[in-house]
Amino acid sequence: MDRGTVGSASRGRLQVEVRTEGRSEIVTPVGELDHHTADLLREPLEHAVEQGRVRLVVDCSGLEFCDSTGLNVLLGARLKAEAAGGRVHLAGMLPVVARVFEITGAEAVFTVHDSLEAALDT
Helix, strand or coil: CCEEEEEEEEECCEEEEEEEECCEEEEEEEEEECCCCHHHHHHHHHHHHHCCCCEEEEEHHHEEEECHHHHHHHHHHHHHHHHCCCEEEEECCCHHHHHHHHHHCHHHHCEEECCHHHHHCC
């Protein structure tokens, strides 16, 4: 199994790590995803799709907050991945983040898994 760290970035309240595992690009945001930090997640998601890695798994287990800007980043990544024949899988959402997806109805357009392991097994 390919387990190479692709990179990481940090901007105050959000750190994003990216790695490739098998056929999945795993993007792990940790902290708060909002208007001020959204580009830190948008850039690696878009880069992955541009490089042909269209099975995106976002490990949300360390995501403590997500506002509408963050939600829009994930929705945009979903559209780009699906246009390229891929999907975005969300894994391990904390209840506070899951609630944002539930309230907005966004949970219906993503493949959501209880854990990263479950997302990688599909």
